[in-house]
Amino acid sequence: MKRTVALAGLLTLTTAPLALAQDAAAFRDAFLAGETGWPAVEARARDEGEVNFYYWGGSDLLNVWVDSMAVPALATKGVTLNPIRITSTKDVVDVILAEKAAGKRLGDGSVDVLWVNGENFATLKVQDGLFGSFAQLLPTSANIEWNAEDPRSLLNLRDFGVETGGAEMPWSGEQYVCAYNGDTVEEDALPATFDQLKAYLTENPGRFTYVKPPHYLGNTFVQQAVYAFNPDGTGAEPFQQNRDDIAPEELARLIAPGLEYLKSLEPLLLNGSDSGARYPEDPAAIDGMFLNGEVDFNCKFGIYAVSTGLSTGTYPEAAREFIFPEKGMIKNKNYLAIPANAPNPAAALVLVDWMTTVDAQATKLEATGFPAGIDGWTLELSDRAALESASPGLIALTEEDLEANAVPDTNATLVDVIEAVWLDYIERDSTEGIEALVQRAYETLGQ
């Protein structure tokens, strides 16, 4: 008797996960068709019991927030949150696609939720690696502006120009902001345009550098220069198109002046006059140069970067934000996506839903300085106030300054081209013309 009970117990133990995996696809189809109520999703999430959240683990502040806020919050919903800190999102995208190629379907992969944007999202989308259009079906999607007629919805509907299609949920919004060191730069000497930056560097050679493409922080700086020198004066506008919709000759014409400018800037960058310009590899590296006074400016995504840098000792005490370049500071959002082979799809939905709550967004903003991804105007007044009071505060700038100078990102398919041309033309000092390089990038990327 005892033995049969034990055997039955063993059987349910081994068959339960299998059954969950098998009906995962049915669950997905019903949920995406809007036939599953939220309580049923929560109940299934409790059965699944855990959720694997993959995110860039380079910020101590965010690590503390995830462990101390998100993990307990999910525990109250009966779900164990496994935070998996990664160094490169692209590696995780590769894992997802490799698992997919190995026949791992919904219910038996390893990644439930991934913090992602831009090219990595575009890759997952093109390779059919996403769960589906879930974002607007979550209860907290009311905190996001989805109405396409409202221009403010652009960042929720498009990620680097690629339609999100509800396959990812906005988590945080950022803008490319530069900081200066008040100990070495006079406020009235601050550059506001790329030409003024060059003039400043002619006076003070070597006092600036930017993160090296293909890191997205470097790509963004290059895009801003390309916008500023757009020969038609239309700024970001032509760069919203997909690569298929713009001829290589035309793109080459549009980006050539910006790249020429960056080439002419190179001898004026850090170490540019002797051993060749030194480009930092990532934000930690440029923070170090800025802290050590090797450079006067630090440009990266980080509306509240100065505030958090001061609270962690990674920025010099005299660091302040400033507007650069005028009318050309790229603004975007980053998102939470669910892969097509998520092992725990219901728990993944519950996690993303919680991440979009006012409570999660406000505590994250306060603890980490990562700006909210939800849209303040969709909220009730008290929630809006909660979000505003959670802000660590801008140093020397206002929200209005940032908004007035915001421009959209470049389409992810064009980012690849511009990045390839930068690497050829500037890093490898190619003597070929920009048009030939663009042509080649189109061919390589088209394969």
Add this chain to the structure above:
Amino acid sequence: MGRLSPFQKIYLFLIAGFILGPFLPLIIQSFAFRWAWPDLLPGTWWLEQREKSPIPLAWDYVLSPYSRIWEATLNTVLIGGIVTAICLAICLPAAKVLARDRFRGKSLLEFGLSLPLIVPETAIGIALLMMFIRLGLAGTYTGIIIAHLIPTIPYMIRMLTSVWQGLGREFEEQAMILGASRWQVLRLVTLPMLMPGVVAGALFSFLVSTNIFLLTFLLGQGKIVTLPTLLFSKISGGQIDATGAGIALIVTVPGIAMLLISERFLREEAFGQGFGN
């Protein structure tokens, strides 16, 4: 033992400086809040900011569960220990055959055993990853342990082969003549005589395992954190802050502990007690 000449003293001092020197800035950095060029010492220390900061800084972060340092240490020691045990179980008998027997293709086999040391780790890692994903071993302890056996077995085989070669058959034969059973011979003669070599080999494979970064990083998929992968994700940007310095210091602890233990063991157990009586 005579006294050291001045030249020898300077030489020892330089060697000690070369080995211990890099630890000094690491230790200082681990207590710093803001340490910028050209200051010789941190401008602001962690303890000055400790009360004001809303989050744990420096050692408070490193020693808290947030840093994952305990999990990583436990994983590293656990994986290192299991890898070493399996490695010994495979290599002890294999090395005996290689040391004592002659057979066709032996030199080819010996060469083949060293091949994993020649093939780049990246190639092994990527190929294993593809296979392990299919087999469901990616991101599991089993997968990582199997991967760690690849670079540790060749070293262990080489070390143990020379240990077996140094151990003549005479002692074992002598014991057998005196009426010892095979098991008694193994337990009372062979193993005690092999012990110093086995300890050295075990120490070496443990240290190799605890330092493997790339294979662990690829196959652990971020799910299994060990000290090298934790350190990499912390300092890969080329910037060491206080928490990075603290983690770097902790990463050296298992290796140092292992050296101290084996030092004691080699001195007391193997030679102190002699052959069990």
